[in-house]
Structure formats: C-alpha cells, structure tokens
Amino acid sequence: MIWLIGLGGSLGAASRYLIAEWMKHKTRAFPAGTWIVNIAGSFLLGMLADFHLANDMNDALWLLLGAGFCGSFTTFSTFGHETVTLLQSDQYKTAGLYVVASIAVGLAAATVGFWI
Template sequence: MNALYVGFGGIIGALLRYWIATVMNERWTLTFPYPTLFINVSGSFLLGWFTSSLNAYFPQAGDIPMLILGVGMCGAYTTFSTFTYETLAMLREERYGAATLYVFSSLLFGLAAAALGLYGIGLSGR
C-alpha cells in the first residue's frame, strides 16, 4: 500500500513540475534554467516544511502524509537529472559563468530553502 501512496504523490509532483516549467517558459524567453532552479529550490523548501510539520498536523496518520507529499510529490517534483543535464549543456556551450552560477545558486538556495522549511516556518511547535 505504501507504494500506492508514493505513486499518488509522484503523479501530483510530476504534473506540478511540468506545469510550472511550461508556464515559466511560455511567459519568458529564458536563457538560464530558471524553471528547474525554482522547482528544485521550492521542492527543497517543501520537503523541509513537510518533514517538520506533517506529524504535528496529522499525528494519527503515521507515515502516510510523508509518503505522499515528501517521498512521492517532492521526489517527482524536484529533478536532479534535469539540473545536471542543463549544467552540462551550458558547459558544452562554453557558458562557464552561467553554469557555475547555476550550480552554486541551486546548492545554496536549495539548502537555505530546506532549512527555512525545516526550521524557519515549520508550524510543528518546535
């Protein structure tokens, strides 16, 4: 049954990632992979927040909310494979500054967002 929970969350995360990237790419002409950066940073925040808050809101539900939202949704929503592909594409195009900025901003903003979600605004009472 746990696999179904993860799968259900995965459907939500994959569709959300597709929708956000599509909307951002349709609205703006982007030469930097902002959609993936946004998705990975916001996904880091969400996973941190879910980790700190789900048990506080749904203690009787056990692991189910985390399986759906943390493992399934965040796992399908964020995308390390796209991040690495886009980084390599920029390096192949000799856009070394953009590639370096992307790697470091993804890491730093992702860590900051996860920490903010886990420690900063988690409503679990900690």
Template sequence: MTPVLVALGGAAGSILRYLTDWKIRQWRDSPFPFGTLAVNIVGSFVLGILSGWLLHGAEPSSVRALVAVGFCGGLTTFSTFGYETVRLFSEKARLYAVLNVVVTVLAGLTAGALGLWLAA
C-alpha cells in the first residue's frame, strides 16, 4: 500500500509543481525561476510541519508516505533548481544564478524551520 500512497502523492505534487510554474511564468515574465523557488519554499514548509508532527509522535506512516515522500517529493525539485541555476550562469545571468542559490537555500531552510516550529 505504501508505494501506492507515494505514487498518488507524487502525482499530485508533480502536477501542482507544473501548474504553479506555468502560472507564475504567465504572471511574471523573467529569466529568474520564480516558479521553482515558490514550490521549493512551499514544499520545505509542508515538510517542516510534517517533521514537527513526527517528532511529537502524531504522524502515521501512511501520512508520511503520501504527503512527505510523495507529495513533497513531487512538488519540490532539486534537479530543476540545479538545471535552472546552471542555465542562468551559462546565459550570462550570473547575478540571477547566485541569487537563485542564496534565496532558495535560505528561504527553504527558513520555511522548513518555520513549519517545524509551528508544528511544535
């Protein structure tokens, strides 16, 4: 049953990631990858909340499989973050590339910590 939950969560997260990126690109035409940044921050926040619940024993394994592994795994994306950073760097948008790394890491850690704090 666990693989099915991971697959369902992953499908939902992947679709939401695609739609979020698509909508943000329509709203904000920029070489900076705002869509990937947004989903990575949201995913970090959700995973922080789930981790907080886990630390207090309130998270069943089915929720972890569906939401943490599946949904957050499908929603967030390290490979796209890496690709977009290299693309920005190779397209001579080096300031955007550095900004992408700094903002993604700091915002992701902050969102995860905030989620963890709120769950505690």
C-alpha cells in the first residue's frame, strides 16, 4: 500500500510544480499558482473523502488519490513561505488577502467537494 501513496505523491508533486510554474508567467502580484493548487486540492480531497467515507471508494484508491496525490499536490509549506516573502517585501495587504482567501476559499472548496 505504501507504493500507492508514493505513486500518487509523485504525480501530485509534479502536477503542483507544473501548475505553479505555468501561473508564474500569468501573474506576479499574488502567488496564484499555489493558491489555485491548494483550492483545487481542497475541493478534490473533499470529494474523495466523501466517497471513501461512504464506501464508494476502496482503500487502495483512497491511498493513491487522497493521501498520495492530494497530500503532495497541496502545499502548506509553500503557502507559508510565500506569505513570509510577501511580508518581507512590505506587501502586507497582499499577504493578508492571500492568507484569508486561502483559508476561507480552501475550507469552502473542501466543503463543496464533500457535498458533491
């Protein structure tokens, strides 16, 4: 089973990197790549958790997609680093917006995903 988590994790990490790199070319005012990845990952994990809890998804698929893919696709450490970088650059409003939007929209996305 550990191999399923590793496989999902490598796919999630690669996906996160590609999306974040693509978004760097779109905007520099806001860490949009990490934000989009974290919101999408929250939504997906909410859906997967509901499927798993309802026994509509077996444990192997849960480990591959939930623990593996979503676990490495979303990233709290990058969120923290980008927030500190914004604060060090005296971009206090952007940092505040990033934190509030990440938490509020992330929780909402997870909830919507769970309901769906």
